[in-house]
Amino acid sequence: MGIRLQIVTRSLWIYPVVAGGCNGCHLEILACLGPRYDLERFGVRIAPSPNLADAILVSGSLIHPDDRRLKRMVLEMAGPSLVLAVGTCSLDRGLFRDGAVQTHAADSILRIDLHIPGCPPRPEAVIAGFGKIIRLIRQNPDI
Secondary structure: OOHHHHHHHOOEEEEEEEOOOOOHHHHHHHHHOOOOOOHHHHOEEEOOOHHHOOEEEEEOOEOHHHHHHHHHHHHHOOOOOEEEEEOHHHHHOHHHOOOOOOOEOHHHOOOOOEEEOOOOOOHHHHHHHHHHHHHHHHHOOOO
């Protein structure tokens, strides 16, 4: 049984990475884990380190020091890893596109498995994104 199929049969452990920006996306991810939306009922949990995570959630626009750190995190993950980009900043730099600091999108550095758009994305969109990734894994266990 592949690691991704095991994700469906047990909890999906995520490691959120806040690359920069306004932290609105990170607050929405934390709201999903609260009692109102309760993302944990679907088996999604926060991992204490990237070594124990099945997926990395990237939010915010990336700067050059984040490039090396993010690549290292993905390499540290055990087995095949999933990378999810949350929010407009991680997709196309959002508000920080014309800023003084050189930023770039997460997909210019990593292979992104799922984009969750929005500035910030609603908790319902984040939960729907996790539903899509779990359905994708169930249909294609060898992804």
